[in-house]
Amino acid sequence: MLTKNQARTFFLGGTVLFFFIFLGLSWHTLSQEVPKQTHEENMTESVIRGKELFDKNNCMGCHTIMGEGAYYAPELTKVIDRKGEEYCKIVLMSKEPWQPRGRKMVAYAMTEKEAEDVVAFLKWVGEIDLNGFPPEPDLKGKVPTE
């Protein structure tokens, strides 16, 4: 039967081994792959300011982005593709809570420049290679929705 010492060796050995594999892979991901997959060369000053605004206003507290966040408001990864830049700017600059379909968004009343920064950020996010996420709706048009 397994002794306590063997059990401890299993714990310590396994932990150290997998920890180092994880560190190695993380290093490779961050230094070699992420800059390419996210097109870091396109991260302009405006994109970075946009991210700061996105963070400061806790947009993730209602929306998801790359599938992360809260589930109260639409996924924003491809929102520029879906709605267009102008629409997004109007939403961000609105002084009244935006509520086209009843559910309210916080009225951020951003300046035009701020709204442009957030849009630049969202556009950059939309171009990241997300290994196929979000998936194309494969039943679209195949089942009646009315």
Place this chain on the structure above:
Amino acid sequence: MKYKSQQVAYWFFALSMVLFILQITYGFVMAFAHLGYDGLHELIPFNAATATHKNLLVVWILSGFMGAAYFIIPDEAERELISIPLVKLQFWSLAIVGVVAVIGFHIGWWEGRKFLEIPRPLDYLVVVNVLLFLYVLLMTLYKGKKRTTTALVLSMGLFFAALLYLPGMVWFDNQTMDSFFRWWVVHLWVEGVWELIMGGILAYLLIKLTGVDREVIEKWLYVIVGLTFLSGVLGTGHHYYYIGTPKYWLMIGGIFSALEPLAFLGMALFAVAMYRKGEKRHPNKMALTWTLGTAIISFVGAGLLGVAHTLPSVNMWTHGTFVTAMHGHLAFWGAYGMLVLGMITYAMPLITGRKMYTKPGASYAFWLSNIGMIGMTTAFAAAGVAQVYLERKVGMDFIDVQQEMEVHFLILIAAASLFTLGIILYIINFFKYGKPTDEALEPA
């Protein structure tokens, strides 16, 4: 109880109870908003409610862990805590940081990073607080007569939990890198080092409550936490499928995270086996119920409901939907919520000297909260499956789908009310025990 300083646990448990009920309140705010009743929008917009709900959750659990550690470590190390004033300082700074953070969320002082919303200036205070906590704990262990495996695993868990808070404090301009390190905190906590804390507390409770030989329990403890890291570290990859990270994570994350339930299965089998083997003479039957409960429900909520959406081919569709919320609730409740409540149930009679073992309310608290939480999980699951189908597969508009889901939120609120009733009973019992007294001290 042998050591007077173990009484400090009471304050951490009390703080935990207060924050817990507040957390639940914000859960209702969100559930009603999902139903269309967002009358509080101006005062508490959804993002403020969610930041509060998630952070209060983490803080009440951590406060419970700290209380547990202050109770367990003197007992295991066989000496008093090194300093009560330091513990008091640590307690008050924790409470103040918590209150300031929650107020901050209501006036927009936060960072928009799920679970890590506490703004960086406050993060530094959190670090100081935790260093103080670790200092008292580790010095007590160091100066103690004994260093048991249980105490070591528990302290290791707490130490690494503190260390892993740091990657969450670095700023990245790149959203993908930001997210990458957010998971070092969130995932490596709940599916890594917190499981060490869980294993340590579970082992302690089983040793005390079943009377099984310590050597046997601690051997299996090593096996379980071994399985945790073996699967959970590379299992982090299940969050790196679709955030702009390379494809090899699909395979690595898929394989290793699919192994993660083994650690939780281990805990469940371990607790049940020790229960059957033991003499069960301990009069605190409710504590044993919670202990077995946490071992079993964590396997269901974290293990089964986690693995249900962890393969890349499934996660592609469920990623960032109510399927995640379904799993998040039962996993947190089963693994960490019930664990803290179990520890408190065990410790309170010893801390206060009042041996109220057979209160009818205590049993109702257990069953109502669990039935309620399972109902909530089912409601989230129904909402999640409907959402995945309508939004992701059929391609219906987000908000149309939300309207289809409203009925599930009605059920959610009904189940959550049952849950809350159970928790209120639990908290009433808690405060009925009263404050710590010296009556409970065993003569040395």
